[in-house]
Amino acid sequence: MEDLLIRIEKRNDVPTTLYFFTPFIAIILTIIGGGIIFYALGFNPVEALKFYFITPISNLYGFSELLLKATPLCLIAIGLSFCFKSNNWNIGAEGQLTFGAIVGGGVALLFYNQEGFYILPLIIIAGAIGGMIFALIPAILKTYFNTNEILVSLMLVYVSKLILDYLVVGPWSNPEGFNFPETRQFSDSSRMPLLFEGLRIHAGIFIALAAVLVSWFVLYKTYLGFQIKVSGLSLKTAKYAGFKGKTMILIVFMISGACAGLAGVGEITGPIGQLHRMISPDYGFTAIIVAFLGRLNPFGIIFASLVVSLTYLGAETAQIFLQIPQYTGQVFQGMILFFLLASDYLLFFKIKFQNFSKNELRH
Amino acid sequence: MYKNFLRYLISAIFLITFSISAKADFKVGFVYIGPTGDHGWTYQHDEGRKAVEAAGIKTTYVESVKYGADAERVIRQLAQSGHDLIFTTSFGYMDATNKVAKDFPNVKFEHATGYKREHSNVSTYSARFYQGRTILGHIAGKLTKTNTIGYIASFPIPEVIRGINAMTLAAQKVNPNIKTKIVWVFSWYDPGKEAEAAQALIDQGADIIMQHTDSTAPVQTAEKAGIWSFGQASDMQRFAPKSILTSIIDDWAPYYVQRAIAARDGTWSQQDTWHGLKEGMVAMSPYNKGMGADLVKEAEQLQKDLASGKIHSFTGPIYDQKGNILVAEGKVADDGMLLGMNVYVKGVEGDIPK
Numbered sequence: 001m002e003d004l005l006i007r008i009e010k011r012n013d014v015p016t017t018l019y020f021f022t023p024f025i026a027i028i029l030t031i032i033g034g035g036i037i038f039y040a041l042g043f044n045p046v047e048a049l050k051f052y053f054i055t056p057i058s059n060l061y062g063f064s065e066l067l068l069k070a071t072p073l074c075l076i077a078i079g080l081s082f083c084f085k086s087n088n089w090n091i092g093a094e095g096q097l098t099f100g101a102i103v104g105g106g107v108a109l110l111f112y113n114q115e116g117f118y119i120l121p122l123i124i125i126a127g128a129i130g131g132m133i134f135a136l137i138p139a140i141l142k143t144y145f146n147t148n149e150i151l152v153s154l155m156l157v158y159v160s161k162l163i164l165d166y167l168v169v170g171p172w173s174n175p176e177g178f179n180f181p182e183t184r185q186f187s188d189s190s191r192m193p194l195l196f197e198g199l200r201i202h203a204g205i206f207i208a209l210a211a212v213l214v215s216w217f218v219l220y221k222t223y224l225g226f227q228i229k230v231s232g233l234s235l236k237t238a239k240y241a242g243f244k245g246k247t248m249i250l251i252v253f254m255i256s257g258a259c260a261g262l263a264g265v266g267e268i269t270g271p272i273g274q275l276h277r278m279i280s281p282d283y284g285f286t287a288i289i290v291a292f293l294g295r296l297n298p299f300g301i302i303f304a305s306l307v308v309s310l311t312y313l314g315a316e317t318a319q320i321f322l323q324i325p326q327y328t329g330q331v332f333q334g335m336i337l338f339f340l341l342a343s344d345y346l347l348f349f350k351i352k353f354q355n356f357s358k359n360e361l362r363h
Numbered sequence: 364m365y366k367n368f369l370r371y372l373i374s375a376i377f378l379i380t381f382s383i384s385a386k387a388d389f390k391v392g393f394v395y396i397g398p399t400g401d402h403g404w405t406y407q408h409d410e411g412r413k414a415v416e417a418a419g420i421k422t423t424y425v426e427s428v429k430y431g432a433d434a435e436r437v438i439r440q441l442a443q444s445g446h447d448l449i450f451t452t453s454f455g456y457m458d459a460t461n462k463v464a465k466d467f468p469n470v471k472f473e474h475a476t477g478y479k480r481e482h483s484n485v486s487t488y489s490a491r492f493y494q495g496r497t498i499l500g501h502i503a504g505k506l507t508k509t510n511t512i513g514y515i516a517s518f519p520i521p522e523v524i525r526g527i528n529a530m531t532l533a534a535q536k537v538n539p540n541i542k543t544k545i546v547w548v549f550s551w552y553d554p555g556k557e558a559e560a561a562q563a564l565i566d567q568g569a570d571i572i573m574q575h576t577d578s579t580a581p582v583q584t585a586e587k588a589g590i591w592s593f594g595q596a597s598d599m600q601r602f603a604p605k606s607i608l609t610s611i612i613d614d615w616a617p618y619y620v621q622r623a624i625a626a627r628d629g630t631w632s633q634q635d636t637w638h639g640l641k642e643g644m645v646a647m648s649p650y651n652k653g654m655g656a657d658l659v660k661e662a663e664q665l666q667k668d669l670a671s672g673k674i675h676s677f678t679g680p681i682y683d684q685k686g687n688i689l690v691a692e693g694k695v696a697d698d699g700m701l702l703g704m705n706v707y708v709k710g711v712e713g714d715i716p717k
Binding site for chain 2: 061065068165169170178179180181185198200267270271272273276277278279281313316317319320321323325326327
């Protein structure tokens with residue numbers, strides 16, 4: 001008697017080049033998968049993919065919109081990479097973004113109709129601090145009370161959104177706004193400077209780029225970065241080496257929260273210009289995909305944020321030109337993550353088909 | 364110097380890209396807040412779009428467009444890709460519509476339910492839904508046994524407050540003991556929240572449910588609980604055949620067709636439209652016979668009188684919750700007052716969320 005059996009074995013040496021190459025495989029598979037879906041929906045797949053991935057960035061305006069969309073994703077994902085690299089699962093970047101926007105927006109409203117070069121920097125700092133404080137909640141609960149940071153950070157997302165709801169409906173709502181749940185439009189002194197006339201891309205992109213460079217330096221050139229990476233690889237080793245685990249957890253959460261908070265103020269002082277209930281189309285959650293697609297590497301994250309932003313823009317364009325439902329954008333994001341995880345699995349494990357005799361198995 | 368040069372260069376490239384993408388056919392774009400399958404607000408706008416298409420004009424739509432940064436990009440993209448007339452069909456698109464209109468003076472914009480017309484290529488339009496609410500109020504006041512009417516509301520803007528007040532005033536006229544209970548869900552479309560709100564109102568004794576939100580969840584909840592309800596925006600009868608007494612129907616089709624043809628033929632000009640039962644922008648779906656033949660007759664008569672102007676939804680005396688007079692006896696509220704309506708009338712329970 002012989003049976004076919006599937007065995008899964010860990011691969012011993014996985015080349016680093018291949019590790020950084022798999023995201024591209026995932027993207028190519030997503031494009032193929034997307035083509036099949038479009039075909040099944042009755043569209044010409046080549047045309048649909050062209051509207052999806054090329055048309056949105058075929059002119060300067062489109063390209064600037066891509067950068068505009070990628071800016072918050074990149075910034076949040078950079079922050080998350082600190083947490084994820086050190087085995088801290090901060091899922092609540094959306095909440096930290098929202099709370100950062102609340103604190104930053106509060107400062108903007110405080111200086112309503114005032115002039116001053118110092119106003120915008122104050123708002124930005126306030127936003128970073130807001131995000132940081134909000135990220136410290138799950139961090140402190142984790143370090144001192146052993147709570148699960150995934151649950152706490154996730155649930156705090158809803159808390160932050162309810163706080164925002166309360167403020168824009170109530171005390172901060174625009175007195176001339178007919179009770180619609182939004183604040184006043186911020187004054188010009190509270191808005192991010194635009195880089196080009198007629199385009200919405202703003203100075204926030206420099207914050208994101210600075211975050212990329214700083215995070216690269218911290219992760220790869222400092223002792224803190226070394227500690228983070230070792231903790232990620234093996235918590236026991238980190239403890240054995242005498243690293244202060246608790247302080248590190250607090251620090252990575254603070255970095256992550258500050259980045260998300262900065263992304264939040266970037267949105268409200270950039271393209272939105274006020275606070276209302278829908279300041280983020282779930283950037284905080286999408287950034288999780290971005291962080292992993294970018295391999296938690298600062299430069300990889302830039303690339304990943306551009307790819308994922310394109311799925312948003314492409315979904316809009318495909319709908320305008322071909323009337324393909326907008327939700328395909330989410331399907332694309334889902335496929336990217338799925339194929340990435342799948343290729344990772346195959347990268348780290350090999351699957352063997354083997355014939356065994358039953359006797360052999362009974363040992 | 365160099366910086367300026369760079370700016371001009373980029374602006375020039377920008378402009379050239381625009382002119383290349385200039386049009387061949389006349390096209391109309393629509394921006395929707397919800398999915399076309401909501402069977403409420405967006406569904407009806409899409410019915411209007413289909414009528415434009417049937418009139419031989421090409422159309423495009425983008426659904427579920429969020430307020431904020433995304434809205435402006437979508438509107439801009441429609442303008443840029445050769446659409447000549449763009450309908451933005453939710454209040455929250457107001458600032459984005461005006462911003463894009465400034466950059467595309469040759470494209471016409473129509474914004475639903477807003478009040479800002481900052482450029483000559485922006486028109487606004489809305490419907491006098493409150494006239495329909497008056498009919499609902501009359502029916503509800505006659506049918507309720509618990510004297511409690513449950514109202515699921517979206518956002519505390521004048522549009523919604525006006526509906527609550529119109530309904531309450533009409534109900535009081537036929538039943539002075541009426542109370543209106545309100546649950547705010549702070550969303551236009553959230554079936555889960557809307558269903559919970561309906562259940563909460565039923566638990567508080569409401570035996571008639573009505574809604575100023577877009578999903579069919581409230582009427583389905585009412586159907587299950589075996590109580591009366593009213594449909595919103597489109598004829599929701601098939602979702603709750605026993606429960607629904609009538610639905611207020613938003614009929615945008617004639618307006619959309621007329622405006623699209625005007626824009627195509629070059630006769631479009633800026634205007635602020637507020638049509639009601641008379642023009643057919645607001646209509647009532649067939650009345651449920653379960654309310655009794657007499658009541659059906661009364662409702663039909665009221666509908667005629669509201670359309671002809673014989674009866675006005677806001678006829679004095681009208682008092683606010685504290686008993687201060689809002690509209691004196693024998694007077695009717697003018698449009699200015701209706702547009703800025705910001706207080707409940709007597710008989711509505713609770714406070715406007717602030």
